[in-house]
Amino acid sequence: MAITTGIQAMLRVLADSGVRYLFGNPGTTELPLMDALVDDPRLTYLLGLQEIPVMAIADGYAHASRSPAVVNLHISCGLGNAMGMLYNAYREGTPLVVTAGQQDRRLALEEPILWGDMVSVARPWTKWAVEVQRVEDVPVAIRRGLQAAMTPPTGPVFIAIPLDVQMEQAEMDLRGASPPNLLVRPPLESLRRAAAVLAEARNPGILVGSRICEADAVAELVEVADRLGAPVIHEATTSHGRCSFPAQHPLAAEPLPFWSPEVCRRLSEFDVLLAAGMKLFQQYIYHEPARTLPDTVRLVHLDDNPWEIGKNCAAEVGLVGHPRPALAELAELLDAMMTPGQIEAAQARGRRRAAEHAARREALRRQAAAERELRPLSPLGLMESLARVLPDNVAVVEESPTTTLSYFERSGALRNTSGYFAQRGWALGWGLNCAIGVRLAWPDRPVLAVIGDGSAMYGIQGLWTATRYRIPVTFVITNNGQYRILKDCAQELQLPAARAGCFLGLDLAGPAIDFVALAQSLGVAACRVGDPDSLSDVVRESLAGDAPRLVEVAVKRSS
Numbered sequence: 001m002a003i004t005t006g007i008q009a010m011l012r013v014l015a016d017s018g019v020r021y022l023f024g025n026p027g028t029t030e031l032p033l034m035d036a037l038v039d040d041p042r043l044t045y046l047l048g049l050q051e052i053p054v055m056a057i058a059d060g061y062a063h064a065s066r067s068p069a070v071v072n073l074h075i076s077c078g079l080g081n082a083m084g085m086l087y088n089a090y091r092e093g094t095p096l097v098v099t100a101g102q103q104d105r106r107l108a109l110e111e112p113i114l115w116g117d118m119v120s121v122a123r124p125w126t127k128w129a130v131e132v133q134r135v136e137d138v139p140v141a142i143r144r145g146l147q148a149a150m151t152p153p154t155g156p157v158f159i160a161i162p163l164d165v166q167m168e169q170a171e172m173d174l175r176g177a178s179p180p181n182l183l184v185r186p187p188l189e190s191l192r193r194a195a196a197v198l199a200e201a202r203n204p205g206i207l208v209g210s211r212i213c214e215a216d217a218v219a220e221l222v223e224v225a226d227r228l229g230a231p232v233i234h235e236a237t238t239s240h241g242r243c244s245f246p247a248q249h250p251l252a253a254e255p256l257p258f259w260s261p262e263v264c265r266r267l268s269e270f271d272v273l274l275a276a277g278m279k280l281f282q283q284y285i286y287h288e289p290a291r292t293l294p295d296t297v298r299l300v301h302l303d304d305n306p307w308e309i310g311k312n313c314a315a316e317v318g319l320v321g322h323p324r325p326a327l328a329e330l331a332e333l334l335d336a337m338m339t340p341g342q343i344e345a346a347q348a349r350g351r352r353r354a355a356e357h358a359a360r361r362e363a364l365r366r367q368a369a370a371e372r373e374l375r376p377l378s379p380l381g382l383m384e385s386l387a388r389v390l391p392d393n394v395a396v397v398e399e400s401p402t403t404t405l406s407y408f409e410r411s412g413a414l415r416n417t418s419g420y421f422a423q424r425g426w427a428l429g430w431g432l433n434c435a436i437g438v439r440l441a442w443p444d445r446p447v448l449a450v451i452g453d454g455s456a457m458y459g460i461q462g463l464w465t466a467t468r469y470r471i472p473v474t475f476v477i478t479n480n481g482q483y484r485i486l487k488d489c490a491q492e493l494q495l496p497a498a499r500a501g502c503f504l505g506l507d508l509a510g511p512a513i514d515f516v517a518l519a520q521s522l523g524v525a526a527c528r529v530g531d532p533d534s535l536s537d538v539v540r541e542s543l544a545g546d547a548p549r550l551v552e553v554a555v556k557r558s559s
């Protein structure tokens with residue numbers, strides 16, 4: 001027990017829990033924190049110039065470091081600016097502890113400047129939201145917040161601390177959080193049923209989501225896929241997230257298509273599907289028929305979040321538990337259960353899938369290589385120029401909706417699965433900043449961010465933070481001068497003007513945005529390139545460098 005202030009208690013519990021960074025943007029109600037940090041050697045504060053960068057840098061850091069990231073926001077207006085990124089974190093399950101100041105409670109009845117009911121604002125997109133009312137409760141709230149953020153389903157929490165509580169003193173227990181071991185295996189009886197269904201499948205497939213990568217269970221999934229000879233299918237780019245299966249593995253299949261009729265058609269060849277760590281299904285635009293999973297499929301669904309199992313699609317066997325021990329156990333059970341005939345059939349399926357996969361990958365690479373001739377570069381031509389220079393240990397962050405096309409993964413250029421980050425929540429402004437957080441967590445891995453011109457403008461201030469703290473990220477801005485995805489969606493919705501090729505509010509060309517000048521004004525070295533060889537050269541050099549750099553590339557417009 002020690003006598004200290006509320007804010008010192010918060011810092012002590014955070015430091016004792018292993019937290020090293022605070023990501024923030026302050027106002028008056030956060031000044032006790034800023035003051036206390038002046039000579040605190042335990043925690044480093046990273047200043048972001050707006051709340052979108054603050055939250056998204058923290059998001060990237062949390063995912064790459066596999067630890068909770070702690071954010072400090074200004075009262076109501078700061079939280080307001082942060083809401084899009086809070087939404088992303090909630091959809092992704094990012095373990096964020098978002099703290100904020102609150103007005104002095106002695107003023108509250110008068111409704112002082114910037115006072116507001118922040119808990120009600122944050123609650124829908126957090127696992128837990130609270131305003132601490134007694135200084136003695138600060139350490140408990142911080143410990144609980146850290147633990148709640150990391151416990152499945154992982155996700156953000158929100159803790160507001162009024163100014164008077166921050167400055168008050170009390171005697172408190174300041175020990176850090178010590179979360180329990182969460183490697184909980186699903187019940188053996190359910191695993192046996194799952195293994196039996198999978199073993200007897202004539203043509204099994206595997207649907208995989210981000211939580212397999214996040215649970216560090218990719219190697220275990222490979223073991224299961226190999227035993228079954230089953231292709232492994234990621235979510236469509238609309239909700240892709242992390243890469244949970246090695247892109248170069250012979251069983252890595254094309255991701256799911258976008259719309260329900262094609263998803264259903266694609267899945268109709270399978271008699272059994274194992275869904276692992278994936279939300280079934282995250283659709284976007286309604287299509288008839290809306291059904292995604294064919295009636296004929298028997299579903300085995302594994303997740304650490306029971307809410308996901310049977311949520312939209314009835315599962316014959318539901319497995320609730322940590323994916324790593326669950327998949328390891330499943331592989332062992334398959335070894336014990338599969339008959340020689342089943343093993344032989346699985347091997348034959350695997351060989352057939354491998355041949356199909358190799359042919360598809362080769363055709364994609366050929367097409368991309370041919371498109372290198374186009375000017376301005378096409379999306380494929382651009383991605384192929386980047387793919388040529390990706391180091392083995394690169395981390396890639398993508399937020400460029402119509403340019404990236406899952407090319408790194410589909411072409412096999414991505415050799416290290418852990419380093420792939422893509423949008424899941426779709427509040428834009430995330431990608432450029434997520435990349436900064438990833439690099440902060442992984443100082444030894446080069447980081448490439450491929451960001452659309454539209455997306456970049458929602459969080460461009462992050463460039464200043466990258467320079468200020470010398471965090472070397474290579475930002476490639478794919479500039480097509482438009483919100484192309486929205487034009488594509490307007491056509492998909494068959495809207496009358498869009499069908500005639502007319503759009504309003506979806507072009508960024510008048511005036512054109514000068515990303516080179518913008519980056520330079522925020523302290524980041526920048527250049528513009530147009531041909532593929534120069535692009536490859538400048539990105540290769542930048543990835544090996546020790547400072548942030550921005551490369552603007554013109555991309556062919558569709559209309």
Ligand SMILES: Cc1ncc(C[n+]2csc(CCOP(=O)(O)OP(=O)(O)O)c2C)c(N)n1
Pocket residue numbers: 084399400401402403426427428429451452453454455456458480482483484485486
């Ligand atoms: C904060 C936020 N505002 C608006 C949108 C809607 N939106 C989705 S994609 C998109 C355009 C993205 O443009 P760009 O990054 O240039 O990629 P492109 O579609 O041209 O490939 C917009 C505005 C959003 N998802 N998030």
